[in-house]
Amino acid sequence: MSRVGYLGPKGTFTEMAAEEYRGTVAEYIPYCDIKVLVKAVVDEKIDRAVVPIENSLQGAVTLTLDLLLKYDLKIVDEVIIPITHSLLAADVVTDLDDLDHVVSHPQALAQCRAFIDEHLNCNVHTADSTADAIKRVAKAGPNWAAIGNYHAADYYDLSVLRNDIQDNEENWTRFVVLAKEDSPQTGDDKTSIICSPRDDHPGALYEILKEFAQREINLTRIESRPARKMIGDYIFFIDFEGHRSEENIQLALSNVEEIVAWIKLLGSYPQAEIQAD
Amino acid sequence: MSRVGYLGPKGTFTEMAAEEYRGTVAEYIPYCDIKVLVKAVVDEKIDRAVVPIENSLQGAVTLTLDLLLKYDLKIVDEVIIPITHSLLAADVVTDLDDLDHVVSHPQALAQCRAFIDEHLNCNVHTADSTADAIKRVAKAGPNWAAIGNYHAADYYDLSVLRNDIQDNEENWTRFVVLAKEDSPQTGDDKTSIICSPRDDHPGALYEILKEFAQREINLTRIESRPARKMIGDYIFFIDFEGHRSEENIQLALSNVEEIVAWIKLLGSYPQAEIQAD
CATH class of the missing domain: 3.40.190.10 (Periplasmic binding protein-like II)
Structure with a gap:
């Protein structure tokens, strides 16, 4: 039974996403500050945190990416919610x-x-x-x-x-559920990593992606973030299909590890479909 | 002599960026709406538009990316401004x-x-x-x-x-200058493209990046945006070093053209350094 925190207040799309989380829930707890929410999982005050990570119109939720970079938490599930106004x-x-x-x-x-x-x-x-x-x-x-x-x-x-007064109908938000340990293999999983190329030589990202392409591993998303030290220095958030326990994924990850400055495994978790209203 | 529009009002960082534009300027004109500003270049009411495209803390300015996708304009210059509060x-x-x-x-x-x-x-x-x-x-x-x-x-x-009351000192915004025609070669140029892989097969992005890596062309940025049709369907904004008139760039682009659903050349322009305060 999990205590599930979410980015509140009550009545937000994040609360709806929290209610779609596919685990057994003891209690839902709204937090008004995303940093406090994520830290509450780190400090074991709650078991799960539900946070937005990407919106189809606004792009990545950079604060969430930065918190994934900062803390050693795992993604255990994802939920995709259509946004209507x-x-x-x-x-x-x-x-x-x-x-x-x-x-x-x-x-x-x-x-x-x-x-x-x-x-x-x-x-x-x-x-x-x-x-x-x-x-x-x-x-x-x-x-x-x-x-x-x-x-x-x-x-x-x-x-x-x-209802449905928005101009554009293609508006959805992807949420991730964070915890201390990630999920077991279900057969329809995704894995997320963060990595940073060793130096800024031509083809650094290409060499990383090669390890996935050669093994027919399908990338579902790639997001770059400035590493903040200097312009042109990027870190990559990469999502791909498969579970970290699968042999071809393990091979790809160990080869990527050889060629990057650092890599962080954000975990493997069951893939989501867009939830109907 | 150019009429240069920028995202106003007066006194914004975009006005500071407009003042760094390396062309001959007849007049600076503030616009309060980024869509109206960009459309003014399309309709030849002004010659140049200065818009923010990327911030080190907030990520991509998705509205600007969407306008680059929508209109047939070129990037003629870029300006990078440190953001201080x-x-x-x-x-x-x-x-x-x-x-x-x-x-x-x-x-x-x-x-x-x-x-x-x-x-x-x-x-x-x-x-x-x-x-x-x-x-x-x-x-x-x-x-x-x-x-x-x-x-x-x-x-x-x-x-x-x-002055300088911000917590984090690594805060900069990159602006681009849009026009109907892009810039001639200077020897220290960058080129920007948008492209969409033909289908969602494993390695679609890898095959695109291979064309650049094989020719030692350095990517300076890659940004993915959902194509809005369905989740998992992405378009890529790619920046790399070099000018579209260089032979190896032309070869890379014509090979990329063969393997993607579509490609749009946003233009070649001189690379910027971060402007000192």
């Missing part, structure tokens, strides 16, 4: 024309631009997060609406006026 | 203890966490951008301060109380 207001509001103000995080506002322009004759306000916008609307008058997760309406006694 | 307040403020409120963009606040905790006994407020925070402080009472670019102080009649 809803318009939330007090129960008494039935007509969009009754609204004078709409509030949300700037990214959510940007993703609902067409809906706002076509359907809302409102002053537009920004909030620190969609959860913050929803909290503000719960306290404001009935002429206010928030754009956010429909899932949060219940927590704040609000109603959903419209 | 300053504390700005009205001229009459001399003591940090006189401050009751500090305001900035959430990312700037996060990057100055240690300074705020140690030196400011203030309510912390968020703004849409550091420029927005500075504008608010210019209108607010003398017990307010903004965290932002020292460069903006003059525009709003504010004083700089402290």
